Amino acid sequence: MTEHVIRDADADVIVVGAGPSGSTTAYYLAQAGLNVLLLEKSRFPRDKVCGDGLTPRAVKALIAMGVDVSPEAGWLQNKGLRVIGGGLRLEMPWPELNSFPGYGLVRPRSSLDETMARRAQAAGAKVVEGATVTGPVLDDNGVITGVRAREGSGRDVSSERIYSAPVVVAADGNSSRLAVAMGLAKRDDRPMGVAVRTYYTSPRHDDDYLESWLDLWDEDRLLPGYGWIFGMGDGTSNVGLGLLNTSDAFGKTDYRELLRRWLKSMPEEWGYVEENRTEPIRGAALPMGFNRTPHYYRGLLLAGDAAGMVNPFNGEGIAYAMESGEILARTIAQAMARPTRAERERVLRTYPVQLQQSYGGYYTLGRLFVELIGRPKLMRYATAHGMSRPTLMRFALKLLANLTDPTGGDASDRLINGLTRIAPVPR
Secondary structure, eight states: OOOOOOTTOSOSEEEEOOSHHHHHHHHHHHHTTOOEEEEESSOSSOOOOOOOEEOHHHHHHHHHTTOOOSGGGTOEEEOEEEEEETTEEEEEEOOOOSSSOSOEEEOOHHHHHHHHHHHHHHHTOEEEESEEEEEEEEOTTSOEEEEEEEESOGGGOOOOEEEEOSEEEEOOTTTOHHHHHTTOOOOTTSOEEEEEEEEEEOTTTTOSEEEEEOOOEETTEEOSEEEEEEEOSSSEEEEEEEEETTSTTTTTSOHHHHHHHHHTTSOGGGOOSGGGBOSOOEEEEEEBSSOSOOSEETTEEEOGGGGTOBOTTTOOOHHHHHHHHHHHHHHHHHHHTSSSHHHHHHHHTHHHHHHIIIIIHHHHHHHHHHHHHTSHHHHHHHHHHHTTOHHHHHHHHHHHHTOOOSSSOOHHHHHHHHHHHHSOOOO
16 A cells, blocks of 8 residues: 655644543553644533443543542442332442442543543643544545644634644544544444433432433333433432434434423422523433444544444443543554554554454344334333342343453353353444
């Protein structure tokens, strides 16, 4: 192939987007000694639509980055998941595993994302806030060699400038303007979800369990999704719901009004009423199960929501954003140590393979799960009969949260790991 070299590059790697995937990628790249430019369109602190709840899988990734996750540093720990459905209520502690900590966390995205970006910055990455990437810069072979970015906002908008680097990472979220500009559209054969959430002042703000409601009704229709209530520890609760596109109601439902109707069924003393709402009801898409591929294309690598990394089983995105960011950074660091572009290219092309090895079988199971719960009768049966069987629900918790020990472990770990290994890997 034709060798292309970027002279007078601004960085070894440009990372677009300082969410969990982008900041994690930049952190590990900087730790490896590379010159990293992290471009973020907003200025911190900035908010993102999220449940703000972190499973032990995400906690592990934060600890690996050296983030102080203690209560003294502003993190609210939780013991596990409380599930409500079929007229029953079940509290399940996070499983005791060698591979993951036995607790989850809650932290507003406005402070979580800034904390991670500052970790990347402390490791040596250059963070540019208020830089909106407007498109890619391509060489004569159609390979990305940089990005165009507009800095500032409002009257403070400066002239557009070009940043150059041999490697560019799109970590710019679900809509991923950069990936779309490179011709990478979302896949219709992958699951998609939508979530809406807001905050209420509530006496339940210091709940030490994440709470999930399985019975999500729209009048007489049982919807494929769940509602959540996560105490924030600051006097408020994050309250929201998520729905999947396997329902006929997907795209035809007023999700904000559905949230309001659902909350009317809550006890009045919990405080989830309009006069206690502290933020607007906001919504966001949940790109699931690799809904944008390929993950490496003409010099561009995708991570996090831009790569459709959300877990189809439970809608969790932060853990997979961070994990894919670390996998990507390790791959890029190895590639940049190769002496020729052709050798670097061979290494970069292993990134999608590594993602498939890490998540491919599990996401295949997740897509099957999404299809099954899209059938109202089956969903109603599973809720009614599963909730009365704590052993089965503990197995479901491990499966849905992807929390198993890869070697050893108990019978449920071995079963889940076995199913993941034999499930066909998607293309």
